[in-house]
Amino acid sequence: MRRDVDQPGPPMPPAAIRTTCPYCGVGCGVLATPDGRGGAAIAGDPSHPANLGRLCSKGAALGETLGLGSRVLHPLRRTASGSYERIGWEAALDAVADGLKSVIATHGPDAVAFYLSGQLLTEDYYLANKLMKGFIGSPHVDTNSRLCMASTVAGQRRVFGSDTVPGSYEDLDSADLIVLVGSNAAWCHPVLFRRMQQNRAQRGARIVVIDPRATATSEDVDQVLRLAPGSDTLLFAGLLVHLADRGLTDADYLARHVEGYEAALTNAREIAPSLEAVARGTGLDATEIAAFYALWSETPAVVTAWSQGVNQSAQGTDKVAAILHCHLATGRIGKPGCGPFSLTGQPNAMGGREVGGLANMLAAHMGYAPTEIDRVQRFWKAPRMAQSEGLKAVAMMEAVEAGRIRALWVMATNPAVSLPRADRVRAALGSLDLFVVSENVLSNDTLAARPHLILPAAAWGEKDGTVTNSERRISRQRAFLSLPSEVKPDWWIIAQVAQRLGFADAFAHAGPAAIYAEHAALSAFENEGRRDFDIGAHAGLTKHAYDALQPVQWPAPAARPLGTPRLFAEGGFFTANGRARMVPLAAPALASAASEALPLLLNTGRLRDHWHTLTRTGLSPRLSAHCAEPSVQIHPEDARRYGLTEAGFARIANDHGSVVLKVALDPGMTRGSLFAPIHWSAETASHARIGAAVQAMCDPWSGQPEMKATPSSIEQVTYAAQGFVLSRDAFLLPEGSWWSRLAVEGGEARLFATDAGPAEWMAAVRARFEEADLTELVDMAGGAYRCAVIRDGRLLAALFLAPFGGLPLWDSVKRAFADPAALPDNRLALLAGRSLDGASDPGPTVCACFGVGLAAIRAAFAGGAASPDEIGRQLKAGTNCGSCLPEIRRIGAQARATVAA
Template identity: 75%
Template sequence: MRVDDTLPGPGMADAAIRTTCPYCGVGCGVLATPDGKGGALIAGDPAHPANRGRLCSKGSALGETLGLGSRVLHPLMRNEAGGYDRVSWDIALDAVADGLKAIIAREGPEAVAFYLSGQLLTEDYYVANKLMKGFIGSPHVDTNSRLCMSSTVAGHKRVFGSDTVPGNYEDLDCADLIVLVGSNTAWCHPVLFRRIQQNRNERGARVVVIDPRVTATAEDCDLVLPLKPGSDSVLFAGLLVHLTEAGLIDQTYLERHTSGFDATLENARAIAPDLASIALRTGLNANDIAAFYALWAGTPAVVTAWSQGVNQSAQGTDKVAAILHCHLATGRIGRPGGGPFSLTGQPNAMGGREVGGLANMLAAHMGYTPVEIDRVRRFWNAPNMARSEGLKAVQMLDAVAEKRIRALWVMATNPAVSLPDADKVSAALNGLDLFIVSENVLSNDTLAAKPHIILPAAAWGEKDGTVTNSERRISRQRGFLPLPGEVKPDWWIICEVARRLGFGAAFGFRNGSEIYAEHAALSAFENEGSRDFDIGAHAGLSKHAYDRLKPVQWPVPIGQPQGTERLFADGGFFTPDRRAKLSTLAIPELAAARSDAFPLLLNTGRVRDHWHTMTRTGLSPRLSAHIGEPCIFVHPADAARFGLAEGGFARIANAHGAVILKVSLDPGAQPGSLFAPIHWSGETASHARIGAAVQPACDPYSGQPELKATPSSIAPVAYASQGFVLSRGTFALPAGSWWAKLAVEGGEGRLFATDATLDDLMAAVRDAFGTADLIEMIDRDSGVYRCAVTQGGRLTAALFVGPAGRAPLWDTVKLAFADPQSVPENRLALLAGRRLDGAADPGPTVCACFGVGLNAIRAAFTGGGTVTPEDIGRQLKAGTNCGSCLPEIRRIGASARETVAA
């Protein structure tokens, strides 16, 4: 296979294009080979240093998400009837520009705002920030990264003076201790978790997991600390005290490179005076705390890595600072195998931070001091430079609700699902004078709020630019598919609007390489080592060199084109005195938020095989196979307390909203806490938009909302029957039904529960499909109804329903639905629930990468000779790609051994 770093062109149909995965912040390299039919063969890039050829289940399935069936392909404008008319680009862009002009003239520039996304490329982000903050004159540009990593940004800036990740992924390979805080790495960053496990298995590295939930990550480690929600800062303040009392402080490093240690230590002693106090406040066993402190203290090569469990918190900035203090106090920073490490959530969250995508930042990691404002103004020759920080995401939507912001342009994100207090967000969006959305899908919850203008933006596979991953590594995301319909890149759309606003001279970019070059030049402008972000070596890149740009870690200053692996081993922080500033922490009592009405804390996060609001992963049948329904994960003790049953339903409610989710008993959940996935929306489920039940409380420094601990109640919900429906098109279930939609081969599937009668369901089927090609099985006494519709020898629809608690399995019917060779004479066997080919049922999917089911793995464990997950991998391939299913495979093996022993 030929690999080419350039864009597809004549004679390159057989070439694999090097690009970058659009999912998490790992930033994996991808080899994409276009198939000439609008799709591509996807493989990991063995030459990319982030993943070395590995991909997780989501990355491996990227080829299944490239179809155009759900795409918006032309500019659309809302008409008076509330529908949409297709219009030309000129009409749409003129309407955007004229609408912005009118609102700015009437209300001033701060009445307009942009809400951006870590799904944008750096070049898109750059021109959006330049237009709004430098030329329109509004500071109100924020991003969904506010929900992801902004507490880390604030913590880094507070302590380091800059938003700098000191280390890199190689530190995970050579560390002797890796501490994972608030990070289900096995599911959310599986390629990195595989590297961690390889280090553990080959070098003997120790792994500690600190998380209120005992997740898949915690199932393969040396020590688990399931602390109380919100108590991370107490644990790390206690660690700082322990390190000091054990004589392990690096006094030379502190004296040369930091300030504020004495006050910080005094504050830490007030927060965590002794082991008994720490145990009480964290809920941990004192012996386990002591073991953790001894392990951290006695292991010089230690990496402390964290993710959303730290960031998505009303105390997120303090949590980050508490971790940084321990590394600075011991000089364990910037050295191989040692340092604090933020695991970013989105593919270009860091790139957005570089260009000022957060409301409290200007471009090139500059802030809103008078000197920095003037520097950016002069570089851009900007006529209307914003002079103060803008509104952060939650504040921004509050301002929309209060009519202080009258125009909002949303790009590449779905705030009606992802923001907290999501019902309020949807209502606010409906009230805008001008609501613009740049999007690549025809339908999502934000589009349901009826924007005035929808602009068709390029999707992954078509976009061309750069992204920056968690280790500061800039990589090229290259287009390998042509732009379909009238789709355009985001940067082009923004520049065209800028031209219509009268700023064409500053936005005359012909391609992404010219934007990147300007971005690089600004990073070096009047820098001379005073700012961390400097990629001045790229300011003179030609388009040819840009197209062939290899992954590189910033800083990349002039004269250092190879980049920088690590920072701060010898100090050199980006504060006025070049010293890191240790600071005091405030630790509120989170538990006080519970009440008799809302006795539980609702935690939200990701599941293994889905991403954000599923507008991409929801198109892949195999990614829906592992967890197909929106669930609430509940400790068995809480389930018994509140009358919940495995597989039943529960209503989770609080002061902000309510959802109804399937109950999943989870011994790893902490009693008193609930966990719900973030992925389902109004588009993909009837009652599962979890953002509607999340509080809008925010960290006072970062503005990041608390998505991990909303006081809530839970109560059982009963439905008369449960089932599933498969159809080539959309099928409308009776009103009031609970349902979850998921992709299946050949069409659409819905798992549902309902109080509708069998007659109601039969009537809905016959109205939708007629009776000519319908075969039914009806058992009124048992409450069972099954039907199949065939046309031309192919199964086109099926509906199975039975009493609640006895929902029929649908794996065999899915297989028949996906098989174009299924024939009418097999319908009776199908209605009986038997596989048409006589093969054994593989059971629910465990390994999404290779489609290996539970029954196949269980049989391999009990069949003799197979005793380890590695044996399973050799026999079935399960767990040999990203490894995110390995914890589950180990559980299956343990259960199988217990069964045999019994």
């Protein structure tokens, strides 16, 4: 994609640059080849051990997200009138520093907070943490990783004494049993799931999925346990009892490396006194539980992996501990093909954990014990070291709302969308004395809260530093594009503010290499093997060596520079006595509807081809083609109960807020539950900010909010008509319309539902395109209106309106809009929804990696293709990341059923 402004300086050479994907915690290696015009060709790096050349649909589409049309390129300051003015960096940095000084002088350092992101590089994260906790003296630094993996951090620290993932991705290749708990890995970690499926196909490994809903991950596995929401602890407590009662624990490992086993087992018996009690609490059949327990206990090489279904829970820390207990009790940890494994959500969530990005941690995996505070203070030569844990994300925003926090600096995240009770968060942000946002996009919901200063930060492709993935592997994220206009790296912005606050000597780093070297030196400082995080081998890296750094798994102490694939096979836990601690767990508080008024549980999560709040993936037409509209998934029986129909609309509401989403019937949903995506914001949809309808109940250990089970109601919403509009730039819809905005080739599209009739739409179009050539088809009585707007022989816009349920597919119109050479002489054919080039309608996109539509896959099955492998050979669909394979299997099954009928 060509960038929209000139680049300063000479273009970078058109050679492949090894870097790392900016999406999930898999940490895939990427080869980026600049095109000399501000864009780049993207491919997977076959030499990177995380992905071995594979990329998912999102990673493969990274080249489509590099344009500057949505970027903030200059420092901006809010004026007294509420508008924004462009200012220089000197003025912007002085304003941030002066604002912080003023708040600190009036309210003290505890009135200042930073809210960070797993999108930051480790070097950025390190400096932000150092500035706030060591020099400003406030502990209030937290991160959106609090919403992602904080329960895993808390669980691992309770049991292991450290935030240590014991295993390696290679264990997914050699395991004989892989258990996925609360993880839709086929969509959320597709490159890893492809490795698991290859192990299953080539070695016969078995896969078990534990999840309240039937997801794409559960469609081609060996066992699916659809347990009741919140009952994970009960299931794994029962497994521990099963192992103990049958003499299947590893007595030697327990005796040498674990403490608290007997108390934890007694506690597990109280939680899960019998198989029948586990069945009642989980809602599972006793025979399927027994089969799972037998499979787990009889398979020596077991990996139990989990993600947000475990973490995003008011009892997430206990769920993690319950899983760890089973692995410790059997010694199945730190050995090839076995161990507990947290699948991290963000590209650098673990890097943030390493540098103290969480409010309850200091840098280098140290906590707030007096000796650790003293150690970090001496290393940094810090003048006013924070003395206690800070406020975690939800509590931080409550403190903003209450006025206890007066200054907030948000970096690389969008809390006005992603945090629970998002409406309250957005309102609270507007009350700050100083509100600063470092961003690379010009507009999002957090910026709509009107920060005093907007600082243009470097984006992926321009950033230079390191990230750490889910297997503790540190990789370089290298710049392959020049910094556009006045954009600066986050580390530079932080250092410049620190210097203006009077801390120049401590923030005089020449670049990310120097920051990383300091970070590495702190990890080794007074460590001597007592702390898990030690990358002392990198403390003396020169800039040249840093630039050439190869992916490595920590710990990488001075004596072990090539890193450490696995830990804990022979004990060596990071507790005072070197033993893991099995801990009693709270009785599971099973999620349930609050009342007759709120009878359903709202679960939230990710879709296959999108990421966070769409500020990056939303720029790619390819990624928007699979799921174009925000929808709520509901079981067909529940839909009938509440009067909902497929492709209709429903309002989900509770005490926190409401959303209106399209209805998608899904028999894989558990009765009494709903699922809605997290991605849409006020920028990209009219009524779909799901964070506004999520409760803020948090895990007492981790502070991670429960985002999987908010009691809610649902009711039908009706509209008289529906339609779509494609335009080269923004097109405003009549007031009251429901809409979803998405990228298409050549411009943008809005899919809408409305009560406005043809006359209102005709008036809106004619007012918007006064000077253009307009062709219209109007049926006032029938409630239909279609138009094509032509300017200089090019299709400028097209709009279709029809009574609800009568809208034609839009793929042919979208294809004509995307083709600049398709001069629409045959306008009536266009308005009829027919192809202008004779090509068949591709239908909805199934494979986003290769742009393969439903029609082609159906035709291939009808033509004799018998399997997804044959579809791959014919069309390439499903041969890259494989995340579309479950859908291809369903299409094949439907084709076979049609033939049989």
